[in-house]
Amino acid sequence: APDISVANVQSHLAQLQTIANANGGNRASGRPGYKASLDYVKAKLDAAGYTTTVQTFSTSAGTTYNLVADWPGGDPNHVVMTGAHLDSVSVGPGINDNGTGSAGILENALAFAASGITPKNHLRFGFWGAEELGLLGSKHYVSTLSTAEKDKIELYLNFDMIGSPNPGYFVYDDNPAGNGARDDLTSYFTSKGVPWEYIDVQGRSDHAAFRSYGIPTSGTFTGAESTMTSAQASKWGGQAGRAFDPCYHAACDTTANVNATALDRNIDAIAFMLWKYVDVDYGTTLPPA
Ligand code: PHE
Numbered sequence: 700a701p702d703i704s705v706a707n708v709q710s711h712l713a714q715l716q717t718i719a720n721a722n723g724g725n726r727a728s729g730r731p732g733y734k735a736s737l738d739y740v741k742a743k744l745d746a747a748g749y750t751t752t753v754q755t756f757s758t759s760a761g762t763t764y765n766l767v768a769d770w771p772g773g774d775p776n777h778v779v780m781t782g783a784h785l786d787s788v789s790v791g792p793g794i795n796d797n798g799t800g801s802a803g804i805l806e807n808a809l810a811f812a813a814s815g816i817t818p819k820n821h822l823r824f825g826f827w828g829a830e831e832l833g834l835l836g837s838k839h840y841v842s843t844l845s846t847a848e849k850d851k852i853e854l855y856l857n858f859d860m861i862g863s864p865n866p867g868y869f870v871y872d873d874n875p876a877g878n879g880a881r882d883d884l885t886s887y888f889t890s891k892g893v894p895w896e897y898i899d900v901q902g903r904s905d906h907a908a909f910r911s912y913g914i915p916t917s918g919t920f921t922g923a924e925s926t927m928t929s930a931q932a933s934k935w936g937g938q939a940g941r942a943f944d945p946c947y948h949a950a951c952d953t954t955a956n957v958n959a960t961a962l963d964r965n966i967d968a969i970a971f972m973l974w975k976y977v978d979v980d981y982g983t984t985l986p987p988a
């Protein structure tokens with residue numbers, strides 16, 4: 700897998716900050732800053748050769764959107780999917796939550812497009828709206844898929860807050876039975892000398908709808924409102940007694956609220972997973988007898 704450029708991801712974050720600044724300070728679903736964020740991401744993906752689809756749905760805050768991007772090629776019966784929510788809360792610009800996950804998967808999608816690799820499996824990226832209103836976008840997306848389409852999704856990886864300023868290195872401990880992704884993420888961190896912990900985030904982000912259906916899921920997370928313990932602080936070199944993200948769901952969740960080392964480690968972990976799973980052999984799907 701390539702080394703994903705943290706500078707490129709930071710430049711996407713600067714653009715998301717500019718969008719929030721120009722739209723009342725937020726990128727919340729139902730507000731103009733959300734649509735502007737979606738247009739920014741979509742233009743990058745379209746220019747790189749992705750097939751993009753905008754899915755419209757309604758919420759109590761108004762009409763909002765998901766953006767789904769498919770890389771043309773790969774076996775359509777075996778889909779490896781990666782997602783992040785693109786909306787912020789209404790009180791702030793949402794740069795760590797979840798500009799980091801959105802920009803991180805965007806830059807990975809662009810790097811994959813530039814790689815010239817012929818994928819064995821089909822790669823798809825989801826940018827979800829209205830996560831902050833109750834995981835609405837990802838739930839809506841899954842609800843629109845037929846059973847056959849859901850069954851083609853072999854893996855869903857979720858990234859929500861991957862550059863927290865007082866970072867922990869958490870790996871979603873999801874449905875471990877038959878889920879090698881969880882162990883691949885932890886092995887990756889170990890190989891880079893990064894201590895990690897499993898975390899049970901069941902129900903708190905956009906993997907939930909996929910997981911409920913029975914699709915293998917995992918993801919990484921650098922922590923939100925909870926406080927770093929002293930054991931964690933010694934292992935990660937952080938500040939004990941301080942939140943992983945003191946600006947969680949606050950106006951100060953700006954580009955200043957991102958730890959570049961944590962962001963870089965997580966975006967490179969995403970690349971490790973994508974480059975591995977795009978080439979996993981899921982077997983041949985036989986036509987019905
Ligand atoms: N989904 C939460 C939010 O957007 C943050 C979170 C992510 C919490 C991952 C737990 C695990 O506010």
Ligand code: CA
Binds near residue numbers: 702964966
């Ligand atoms: Ca990197």
Ligand code: ZN
Binds near residue numbers: 776851853981
């Ligand atoms: Zn399959």
Ligand code: ZN
Binds near residue numbers: 796
């Ligand atoms: Zn949030």
Ligand code: ZN
Binds near residue numbers: 784796797830859860
């Ligand atoms: Zn979030």
